[in-house]
Amino acid sequence: MVYEKRSGHIGGSFSLAEIIAYLYSNFDLTSDKKYSPKLILSKGHAVPILYAVLFELGLITNEEISLFREINSPLQGHPDKNKLKFMHATTGSLGQGLSISIGHALGLKMNSSSNPCFCIVGDGEIQEGQIWEAFMLAPKFKLNNLIVFIDYNGSQNDGFVKNTLDLEPITEKILAFNWNVISISGHDMDEIDAAVKTGLNNKDKPTCILMKTQKGRGVSFLEDPVWHAKVPNEEEYLKAIEELK
C-alpha cells in the first residue's frame, strides 16, 4: 500500500501488527451496532495497519486498497469515520483520541453496555497536553471499560523519543494519575491477551497497557526512527517482503 502509493507511515504501523490482529480477532470491532466494542486509533498515521486488517477480513476490496491516499477514496491518509464506516473516530491531529475514547466509554456505560473502548496512542503522541487532561479525568468516572495502549516504540518523527522529549518515568506518571498500568511486550500475543483480560476484569479504574514495541517490527532495517514516514524504494521493498516471508 505505502510502497505503491509512495506515501504513508510504515514504521508505526508495523509496531502495531500484533495488537491490531489480537483486537480484531477477539472483539467485534466491525459491527454496525451502536453499542459494539470500539477502537480509536489516536495515532492516526498508523492507519495502514487497520486497512490491512480490514482487507484480510474481506471488508475492503483490493480495488479500495489500491486507492489508499488517492483522490475520491474512502481510504484517507488518516482515519476518517465519515468516509469509512469501520473507523470509529476521525483522528490524525495527535493528542485527541483519548478524549474521544472517554466519550465512547461513557456512552457505552450510560447505555448499559459492557463493551469496552480501546484506544491506541503513540509514545511521542503523549507529549501532547490534551492526553494528560484525559489521563487525569478518566479515573474520576471509573471507566473500567476503557483500555489505552501506548505504542512504546521509542521513536517519533524527528528521532528517538528519549532525545526529543523523554517520557520516563512513564509507568510512575500514569500510576500517579490513578490508572491501572500493565507493562508488556507488544509483540507477544499471550502477554497482550493476559493484560487485556486483567484490564477488563478491573472493577473501577481505566487501564493503561504500556506496550514495548519495535518500530518497523519484522523488517530489520525498518526499526530505525528514520522510517517514521519514509517510503521504501524498490530494493528496500523487495528486501522487506523477503524478511517478512
Place this chain on the structure above:
Amino acid sequence: MIATRDAFGNQLIESAKSNDKILVLSADLSKATKTEKFSKEFPERFFEIGIAESNMIGIGSGLSEYGFKVIMTSFASFLTGKYDVIRVSLAYSNAPVILVGTHAGLAIGKDGVTQMGLEDISLMRSLPNMQVMQPATPIETEKMVKYILDSDLQTPIYLRLGRQPVEEIFDENYAFVPNKGVVCRDGDDLAIFVTGCLLDQVLEAVKNSKKNCAVINIHTIKPIDRDIILKFSKQCNKVMTIEDHSIVGGLGSTVSEVLSDENPTLLKRIGLNDVFPESGVPSELWEKYGLSSNKIKESILEFLD
C-alpha cells in the same frame, strides 16, 4: 432584564424535563455559563470535566455517537481557542454537538481581553460543517435553544451568548425560523444588519433618527440568509453591519462576501476594528470602541452624510 445566557440556562432545564438525552459538559464555569441549575436538577446528566476545554470537546464528540444531545459550555474565548480540537474532533468528524460560548464581546469588561470572545465567530465560521448562531434577546434565545434541542442535529453548532442583561424586543408570539434574518424595523435609507446582544442598542440608536433605517437581526451567521441581505441591500443601496466582535471574519465579513458575490453595495462594518481592547466598565468600553447606541448613531449619520 436578563441576559441571553440566563435564558439559555432556563430553557435548558425546560427542555431537559422532557428529553432525557440532553447532557451538559462543563469546564468549571457552570455558574457563569448558567448550567449550574441544570447540574443540580439533573446531576446524572451533568459532567464536570475540569478546566480542560480540549478534553471536554473530545469527550463530547465521543458521546455524540450514542444519541445524546451534548452541550458543552465555557466562555467563548476559551472554547474557540481550542480551534484544532474543534476542527478535527467536531467539525471534520461532523459530531452533532452544541458548543456554547458565553461572555461574547466586551461585556465581561474589567476582566479584560483574555476573557472576551472577540474572534470566535470568525474562527467557527471558517470550519466546514459548523453552524454559527447568536440570539439577540432572552425570548429569541429560548425559542432558538428549544428548536436546537428538539431537532435531529446533523452537524455541530456554535451558539454564542452574551453576559449582559438585554432589553426584550420580541414577545411570546415570536416564532424562531431557522436560518432566516428577522426584520425588526423596515426602512430604505440604510440596511443595518446586527447580530447578538447589540440589537437593543441599535434599535435605540435609530429610534428618533431623521434617517429611515432598516434593522435586521441576524441570529444565524452560518448558514447566512443571503436572500434578506440581497433584498435589503437593493432596497436601501447602503449597508451597515454591527457586531460585538472583530470586523475581521465576523458578521461584517459574511455580509460583505454575499454582497461581493451578488450585489456589490457600499458597506460599513462596525465592530472591533482589528484591535485588542482593554479592561474597563462595559458601558465605557462600548462607548470607546464605537458600540454604544450614541456611537452607533454617530456612525450612521457619518455614513449617510
